[in-house]
Amino acid sequence: MKNLANIDELQDHLRKYGISADKSLGQHFLVNEQVLSSIVDGAELTKEDTVLEVGPGPGVLSQRLVKEAGELIAVEIDEKMIKPWKGLMSDYVQASIIHQDVLKYIPPQKPYKVVANIPYYISSPILQHFLRNPEVTRPTSVILLIQKEVAERVCSTKKPTLLSWLVQIYGAPSIVCNVPPNSFFPPPKVDSAVLKIDVLDNPLVAAEDMDKFFELLEYSYKQPRKTLSNNLKNAPKYKDIDTTELLEKAGVDGGLRPHQLGLEEWNQILETLS
DSSP: OOOTTSHHHHHHHHHHTTOOOOGGGTOOEEOOHHHHHHHHHHHTOOTTOEEEEEOOTTTTTHHHHHHHSSEEEEEESOGGGHHHHHHHTTTOTTEEEEESOGGGOOOOSSOOEEEEEOOGGGHHHHHHHHHHOTTSOOOSEEEEEEEHHHHHHHHOSSSOOHHHHHHHHHEEEEEEEEEOGGGEESOOSSOEEEEEEEEOSSOSSOGGGHHHHHHHHHHHTSSTTSOHHHHHHTOGGGTTSOHHHHHHHHTOOTTSOGGGOOHHHHHHHHHHHO
């Protein structure tokens, strides 16, 4: 099998099919052997595992994953990548590829792991899809190669954002390694990182409260630099509620910014609303 982590072999493979990286789809192919090994090692794959790879492109990461997993399912939106991927993976009966937008893909109802080098602009939608979509069985773990700044934000407990709350309610995130731009072909303009999320069996918020919880956060983070009291006071959902009184009853300081609250405070507000 060709080694697509070698830039010359990757370019030969792409030329064979008359294709190149599509900038409009944010395609940057990983060509760093050490980072590829870190991703595969971080996924802790066995022959019992089913791996769902998002946006495999020509198959740089796929050719590592398929050797470690029991089954590899790749989901690719770019039709021109299907043929080169199949050409590369033709010897592996346990590997298959689906031409589809991953945000419309419903994975099989069995344990699986998500491993992917994804376009940075869809990091948040992909995490939403696999963690919050009620139609999707959540994976046991997620490993994504994403923009370093986003990975750091996801892992932050000191200044959490909506995205970090999404991930931390459903799993335990950590950064496996940082990845410089020259690890890709073509190189992106930003630093990257490998993010690992060990998905919890039971999220930190009860299933029946989840929609209300994230609705509260979305209104509270509408203007993150404003105080919690101001954000809630201007939220259409709570226009008939005295939000100052609400926060007092919940025992939460309305003068705080949303990032200054922990899970306990959010739950107190939620309970008071209920």
